[in-house]
Amino acid sequence: MEHVTNELLDRLDRSPSALAEASDDWGHTVHATPLGVFTPSSVAELAVLVQDAQTAGIAIAARGRGHSTLGQAQVASGIVIDMQALSRVLEVDADSIWVEAGATWRHVLEASLAAGLTPPIFTDYIDLTVGGTLSVGGLGSQTFRAGLQTDNVLELEVITGDGQIMTCSPTAQRDLFDAVRAGLGQCGIITKARLALIPAQPMTRYVRSLHADLETFLTDLFTLAADGRFDGVEGFVVHNSPEGVAQATGNAFPDTALPAGEGTWLYMIEGAKSYTPENAPDTTSLLAGLSVLPSAVNVLDLPYAAYISRLDLVEAALRQIGLWQLPHPWIDVFVPRNAAVDFIRRELAQITPDDVAGPMLIYPYRRSAITTPNVPLPESEEIVLFALLRTALPPTPERVAQLWSANYDIYARCLAAGGTGYAIDAVPLTAQDWQKHFGARWPALVEAKQRYDPAHILAPGQKVF
Numbered sequence: 070m071e072h073v074t075n076e077l078l079d080r081l082d083r084s085p086s087a088l089a090e091a092s093d094d095w096g097h098t099v100h101a102t103p104l105g106v107f108t109p110s111s112v113a114e115l116a117v118l119v120q121d122a123q124t125a126g127i128a129i130a131a132r133g134r135g136h137s138t139l140g141q142a143q144v145a146s147g148i149v150i151d152m153q154a155l156s157r158v159l160e161v162d163a164d165s166i167w168v169e170a171g172a173t174w175r176h177v178l179e180a181s182l183a184a185g186l187t188p189p190i191f192t193d194y195i196d197l198t199v200g201g202t203l204s205v206g207g208l209g210s211q212t213f214r215a216g217l218q219t220d221n222v223l224e225l226e227v228i229t230g231d232g233q234i235m236t237c238s239p240t241a242q243r244d245l246f247d248a249v250r251a252g253l254g255q256c257g258i259i260t261k262a263r264l265a266l267i268p269a270q271p272m273t274r275y276v277r278s279l280h281a282d283l284e285t286f287l288t289d290l291f292t293l294a295a296d297g298r299f300d301g302v303e304g305f306v307v308h309n310s311p312e313g314v315a316q317a318t319g320n321a322f323p324d325t326a327l328p329a330g331e332g333t334w335l336y337m338i339e340g341a342k343s344y345t346p347e348n349a350p351d352t353t354s355l356l357a358g359l360s361v362l363p364s365a366v367n368v369l370d371l372p373y374a375a376y377i378s379r380l381d382l383v384e385a386a387l388r389q390i391g392l393w394q395l396p397h398p399w400i401d402v403f404v405p406r407n408a409a410v411d412f413i414r415r416e417l418a419q420i421t422p423d424d425v426a427g428p429m430l431i432y433p434y435r436r437s438a439i440t441t442p443n444v445p446l447p448e449s450e451e452i453v454l455f456a457l458l459r460t461a462l463p464p465t466p467e468r469v470a471q472l473w474s475a476n477y478d479i480y481a482r483c484l485a486a487g488g489t490g491y492a493i494d495a496v497p498l499t500a501q502d503w504q505k506h507f508g509a510r511w512p513a514l515v516e517a518k519q520r521y522d523p524a525h526i527l528a529p530g531q532k533v534f
């Protein structure tokens with residue numbers, strides 16, 4: 070054991086810079102120092118490392134881009150795998166792309182667009198790895214019709230916790246396929262993924278509108294989710310002040326008279342419709358029947374790639390003012406439609422813009438579009454994703470602890486309202502909470518863990534087992 074451990078250590082990067090990077094993430098608050106970082110040159114080499122780690126009883130965390138917020142890709146005294154070393158695009162055919170799991174969604178976008186194709190669903194932010202989002206779900210503006218990224222996977226290559234390389238799909242090793250999709254890295258390291266592709270349209274009409282009332286705004290969102298006039302639909306909470314609107318919308322509504330005396334919050338809908346130049350959509354039809362504030366509409370025509378990478382500008386701006394580098398105690402929950410107005414109203418009544426200092430999301434989803442077994446959803450066809458993508462201000466440990474605790478309370482209130490959580494967040498869950506989170510799915514996950522990671526060495530930072 071000692072010998073294996075020493076030999077293992079020699080394969081790791083143990084430099085201070087590697088350890089510092091591997092013991093940090095986008096939350097910038099949890100810091101677990103590993104023994105070292107392994108940079109695989111091939112899947113076969115990674116499989117040998119996993120076998121040796123299992124023999125030595127050393128835990129492993131695959132790390133994509135480390136965009137977790139609560140140490141999920143970290144491992145104290147274990148080995149962090151730098152998955153970005155395995156990031157090649159291997160093949161693009163008429164309706165799929167086969168990539169290594171450390172590739173980002175930006176790599177996938179570029180390679181598929183070169184063939185006139187696109188995945189049906191992107192996360193809002195595309196500098197996340199394929200393996201990282203397939204381990205949690207992967208949601209975005211197209212989820213209301215295309216489901217999660219985990220719903221659009223055709224085949225996976227996985228290294229299980231005992232170091233076996235396996236492929237799985239809806240028709241082969243189905244239990245492993247279901248265990249690893251949104252499986253929080255518990256049953257295997259995803260090394261390759263075959264992702265579904267559909268024809269891409271070159272342009273996108275990106276329509277943003279402001280709304281004054283939560284109830285009619287939600288009705289509008291679900292009208293759009295049901296009639297499919299847009300390919301992408303998202304909603305946002307915006308502080309009702311000239312600075313709040315300018316900040317949350319990228320100054321999209323400079324000339325709009327904001328309603329006085331309507332309360333603290335306004336709401337924004339972002340609709341996206343892709344098209345070919347000879348087939349441009351009619352904006353009036355896109356907005357027909359919606360309760361938009363007078364003159365509060367902003368229309369942009371963008372190349373499709375610019376729409377999909379629309380957060381590049383936001384990232385650049387946040388980096389410039391130093392907010393990107395601060396702690397991010399995020400929370401995302403799914404609320405059943407019939408409880409959404411009361412739930413969101415109550416939550417918004419308890420916070421100020423400074424409690425969030427980041428985007429506040431209200432996305433309309435349909436349960437029937439999402440089929441990944443490991444993503445628990447409310448018992449309701451219409452589901453609202455409600456998220457506070459917080460930046461901790463001031464960025465002190467005390468403030469972060471306060472916001473974690475506030476997140477836990479929101480999560481508990483959401484469960485009481487028949488909702489569920491999205492497992493990417495800074496909501497400190499206990500083992501018991503995780504069991505409740507997975508609900509009816511829990512026994513199958515326990516069985517898969519036993520079968521595919523019998524020594525429990527994978528992804529301990531998730532604190533699921």
Ligand code: FAD
Pocket residue numbers: 094095130131132133134135136137138141142143152170171191192193194197198199200201202204205206207208209253254257258259260493528530531
């Ligand atoms: P990491 O943080 O490195 O890893 C996440 C977890 O997955 C860890 O447990 C890790 O061990 C495991 N893991 C990583 N790679 C693998 C692999 N190949 N095989 C098995 N397990 C693995 N999510 C959305 O759904 N939609 C969004 O629009 C969205 N936008 C975001 C924007 C920003 C700025 C940030 C910071 C996060 C966003 N997220 C979004 C959340 C994001 O999807 C998750 O945090 C995701 O896990 C991060 O991907 P990553 O590659 O950085 O993974």
